[in-house]
Amino acid sequence: xxxxxxxxxxxxxxxxxxxxxxxxxEQKMDFAxxxxxxxxxxxLDKHHHEAVLILSDINMPGMTGLELxxxxxxKYEAPPPVVMMITAYGDQENYSQAMSLGADxxxxxxxxxxxxxxxxxxxxxx
Amino acid sequence: MKPLKMLRKIIxxxxxxxxxxxxxxxxxxxxxxxxxxxxxxxxQDTERVNRLEAYAVASRFNSPKETFLYANxxxxxxxxxxxxxxxxxxxxxxxxxxxxxxxxDSALIYGKQAMxxxxxxxxxxxxxxxxxxxxxxxSNSYNYPGAISADLTALxxxxxxxSQKWLTLVGSSLGYLYLDLEDDTKAEQYLSRAxxxxxxxxxxxxxxxxxxxLATLAMKYHRWDEAMxxxxxxxxxxxxxxxxxxxxxxxxxxxxxxxxxxxxxxVFPLLYKTLEQMKTIDPGPSFVSYAQGVMAxxxxxxxxxxxxxxxxxxxxxxxxxxxxxxxxxxISQTLARAYAAKGNFKDAYHYQLLYAYYxxxxxxxxxxxxxxxxxxxxxxxxxQSQITLLTKNQELSQRQNRQQKLILxxxxxxxxxVGGLSIFLWRNNRQKLRANIELQQRQNELKTTQTQLIQSxxxxxxxxxxxxxxHEIQNPLNFVNNFSEVSFExxxxxxKELQDGNKEDAIALANDIxxxxxxIVHHGKRADAIVKGMLQHSxxxxxxxxxxxxxxxADEYLRLSYHGLRAKDKSFxxxxxxxxxNSLPNIEVVSQDVGRVILNLFTNAFYSVHEKNKNAKxxxxxxxxxxxxxxxxxxxIRIKDNGSGIPDAVIKKIYQPFFTTKPTGEGTGLxxxxxxxxxxxxxxxxxxxxxKEGEFAEFIITLPIVSVVNKPSDIFNKPQ
Numbered sequence: 001x002x003x004x005x006x007x008x009x010x011x012x013x014x015x016x017x018x019x020x021x022x023x024x025x026e027q028k029m030d031f032a033x034x035x036x037x038x039x040x041x042x043x044l045d046k047h048h049h050e051a052v053l054i055l056s057d058i059n060m061p062g063m064t065g066l067e068l069x070x071x072x073x074x075k076y077e078a079p080p081p082v083v084m085m086i087t088a089y090g091d092q093e094n095y096s097q098a099m100s101l102g103a104d105x106x107x108x109x110x111x112x113x114x115x116x117x118x119x120x121x122x123x124x125x126x
Numbered sequence: 127m128k129p130l131k132m133l134r135k136i137i138x139x140x141x142x143x144x145x146x147x148x149x150x151x152x153x154x155x156x157x158x159x160x161x162x163x164x165x166x167x168x169x170q171d172t173e174r175v176n177r178l179e180a181y182a183v184a185s186r187f188n189s190p191k192e193t194f195l196y197a198n199x200x201x202x203x204x205x206x207x208x209x210x211x212x213x214x215x216x217x218x219x220x221x222x223x224x225x226x227x228x229x230x231d232s233a234l235i236y237g238k239q240a241m242x243x244x245x246x247x248x249x250x251x252x253x254x255x256x257x258x259x260x261x262x263x264x265s266n267s268y269n270y271p272g273a274i275s276a277d278l279t280a281l282x283x284x285x286x287x288x289s290q291k292w293l294t295l296v297g298s299s300l301g302y303l304y305l306d307l308e309d310d311t312k313a314e315q316y317l318s319r320a321x322x323x324x325x326x327x328x329x330x331x332x333x334x335x336x337x338x339x340l341a342t343l344a345m346k347y348h349r350w351d352e353a354m355x356x357x358x359x360x361x362x363x364x365x366x367x368x369x370x371x372x373x374x375x376x377x378x379x380x381x382x383x384x385x386x387x388x389x390x391x392x393v394f395p396l397l398y399k400t401l402e403q404m405k406t407i408d409p410g411p412s413f414v415s416y417a418q419g420v421m422a423x424x425x426x427x428x429x430x431x432x433x434x435x436x437x438x439x440x441x442x443x444x445x446x447x448x449x450x451x452x453x454x455x456x457i458s459q460t461l462a463r464a465y466a467a468k469g470n471f472k473d474a475y476h477y478q479l480l481y482a483y484y485x486x487x488x489x490x491x492x493x494x495x496x497x498x499x500x501x502x503x504x505x506x507x508x509x510q511s512q513i514t515l516l517t518k519n520q521e522l523s524q525r526q527n528r529q530q531k532l533i534l535x536x537x538x539x540x541x542x543x544v545g546g547l548s549i550f551l552w553r554n555n556r557q558k559l560r561a562n563i564e565l566q567q568r569q570n571e572l573k574t575t576q577t578q579l580i581q582s583x584x585x586x587x588x589x590x591x592x593x594x595x596x597h598e599i600q601n602p603l604n605f606v607n608n609f610s611e612v613s614f615e616x617x618x619x620x621x622k623e624l625q626d627g628n629k630e631d632a633i634a635l636a637n638d639i640x641x642x643x644x645x646i647v648h649h650g651k652r653a654d655a656i657v658k659g660m661l662q663h664s665x666x667x668x669x670x671x672x673x674x675x676x677x678x679x680a681d682e683y684l685r686l687s688y689h690g691l692r693a694k695d696k697s698f699x700x701x702x703x704x705x706x707x708n709s710l711p712n713i714e715v716v717s718q719d720v721g722r723v724i725l726n727l728f729t730n731a732f733y734s735v736h737e738k739n740k741n742a743k744x745x746x747x748x749x750x751x752x753x754x755x756x757x758x759x760x761x762x763i764r765i766k767d768n769g770s771g772i773p774d775a776v777i778k779k780i781y782q783p784f785f786t787t788k789p790t791g792e793g794t795g796l797x798x799x800x801x802x803x804x805x806x807x808x809x810x811x812x813x814x815x816x817x818k819e820g821e822f823a824e825f826i827i828t829l830p831i832v833s834v835v836n837k838p839s840d841i842f843n844k845p846q
Contacts, residue, residue, distance in 0.1 A: 014641075015604075015609065019612055088598065092239055093242070108600065109601060109604040110600060110603050111608060
């Protein structure tokens with residue numbers, strides 16, 4: 001499965017690569033990284049054919065994660081890719097906004113990787 | 127004043143319980159039974175949320191800790207189940223719970239969340255309830271504009287709902303706010319109306335609510351008979367409710383009233399009886415000191431200064447211990463008079479100074495608050511009258527419209543031959559209609575402005591900044607937690623590779639671990655920097671002037687505003703430059719207030735450079751700089767930004783309340799006005815600005831090194 005991680009925190013790449021090192025080694029999962037919403041859209045344009053799952057931060061300079069979510073869910077034909085939001089701002093407003101824009105899940109930082117892995121498992125099997 | 131406020135709180139508490147209990151169940155349920163109901167239903171569903179909630183509300187009287195625990199469980203479960211109305215109810219309960227424990231910040235956070243949910247649910251009555259609570263929270267934290275706007279919104283909703291109970295409750299709450307602000311005309315209007323509604327509906331709780339405020343007003347304007355009538359009414363209510371504490375308060379009030387009228391024969395027996403009752407039921411220190419204060423005054427007036435001094439000193443001690451300033455002020459004056467009556471002028475002078483100190487300190491604090499709130503209130507009135515005017519215009523043109531429509535139909539029916547005239551009239555009518563729509567739009571715009579005015583908080587809210595920072599810290603924490611956990615696993619793997627003799631793999635793993643540890647240290651420091659800004663800020667404000675290191679204060683608020691804004695908007699960035707004058711002496715200021723001023727100027731500066739940066743050419747470096755300098759007997763703080771500056775056209779208006787250049791909803795227009803008052807009126811300093819449009823703005827705060835507000839600090843600290 002291809003997963004695109006969108007976060008302006010650069011260290012996120014290293015963290016994901018370590019956290020999923022087994023899955024990457026066994027080639028069960030493949031990660032791509034973008035540090036902004038704009039970059040993520042560019043990536044999706046190029047790799048349109050690969051079905052991806054997107055994990056996106058919300059507070060980012062330039063295009064926010066919510067704008068990215070809106071773009072993806074409105075632009076891509078059915079079924080649109082699965083988008084999970086991961087944010088430090090787990091308040092009600094962010095949550096309801098993400099949900100109303102069609103987010104598939106909403107996780108808060110610090111990321112609980114055990115939980116994330118379970119959710120990813122469900123997404124790939126379902 | 128203080129015991130009155132406490133008494134009011136108790137009545138509010140009783141009433142709140144009643145309201146909530148009535149809302150959840152028809153009869154007053156057995157608290158233990160409710161707990162049992164919770165235990166009998168361990169399934170994690172909405173029914174459990176409701177049961178948790180019912181018990182949380184019922185237990186608040188006798189076991190408030192349980193309230194907190196159960197409401198929190200209800201909240202967590204409701205959120206998990208996405209059971210919105212359960213979540214909103216739990217938030218409501220928690221907001222009230224925190225307010226009664228004077229945890230205003232926390233109460234506010236719960237309240238705001240509840241408010242959003244209740245408006246989504248269109249549950250108007252609960253929305254009124256939470257607005258009413260928000261008003262009380264704002265009032266407790268002296269944010270009078272916030273309180274008034276919350277109450278006004280609640281009042282409007284109560285009118286729509288035609289709820290007498292809430293009209294009375296919210297109306298009286300507004301009355302008390304204006305009473306605190308000493309706008310007695312408005313206070314009397316609101317309270318009398320609330321009382322009238324309550325009496326007409328025979329609503330005893332409502333009456334109990336209004337009685338205190340009306341009595342205070344009667345006392346203030348020496349309408350003794352009316353005051354006595356109101357006190358007797360309250361006494362009756364106290365007895366009906368079996369409220370011993372309230373009854374004691376009323377008795378002291380009656381004694382005070384008699385004392386003021388010189389009916390000493392009735393004062394002493396009542397006071398001694400009350401003091402005796404207090405030995406069995408302890409109503410708290412403020413009641414005792416209040417009784418002793420009245421006693422001291424009465425003894426002084428009947429020519430027994432020795433007894434007056436005895437009671438007065440005890441009362442003062444209690445007042446000081448619990449920081450009850452206005453009571454301390456009154457009793458200091460009584461003591462000064464008593465010592466003077468004895469010819470002991472040394473002590474009389476001492477207490478006279480103490481009296482003056484309390485008086486000035488209270489006046490200063492009050493003045494700033496009152497100015498803002500009253501200006502706010504005046505502005506609100508102005509907006510209201512504009513709306514009324516527009517509504518009238520609209521009605522007028524609607525009437526004209528109707529008339530022309532009639533003529534039009536008449537013409538068409540009767541005079542088909544004069545089609546030309548019909549068309550003319552029809553056109554005319556269309557134009558009128560268009561004008562009408564335009565008027566409607568303008569009216570709507572004004573109404574929106576009013577709502578925004580009501581809802582926006584009046585200062586760049588510190589609470590919001592710190593809440594943002596609390597979130598922001600999750601980012602570094604994410605790395606600290608996860609890199610530590612993953613290193614733990616890597617260490618295990620390394621051990622295994624070593625055992626298997628794979629030296630190279632082991633070294634690779636060791637390198638990974640080392641790299642992770644570097645990340646942990648880096649993000650740990652990042653979190654530390656964020657927290658520092660927050661912790662230093664959370665010191666409580668005494669409202670008193672204290673020796674303050676201005677460099678440290680400015681540095682702290684620079685950091686706070688930078689992190690706060692970053693937390694809100696990631697795209698925000700600016701360079702910062704500091705130039706501290708290390709020879710600056712510590713000066714006497716109310717550090718929280720001056721901090722607010724500095725914070726405000728920083729926030730404005732950052733805002734300005736950020737806005738300019740959005741449209742700026744390549745190469746523009748947003749920059750905010752701060753410097754301090756000692757100049758003669760003054761200290762100068764300069765805050766400069768290379769943003770878009772202030773145009774000449776508006777420079778004269780910047781200190782006017784409600785003047786803002788920010789888009790609607792972003793600025794309140796009170797920051798600079800309040801800052802100006804704090805610097806000039808509060809500290810005898812100056813606030814000046816130098817600017818060039820499009821290039822820079824520099825605000826200069828000048829504060830005197832020797833505090834100009836006379837404060838004999840040794841007197842305050844001296845034991846009696």
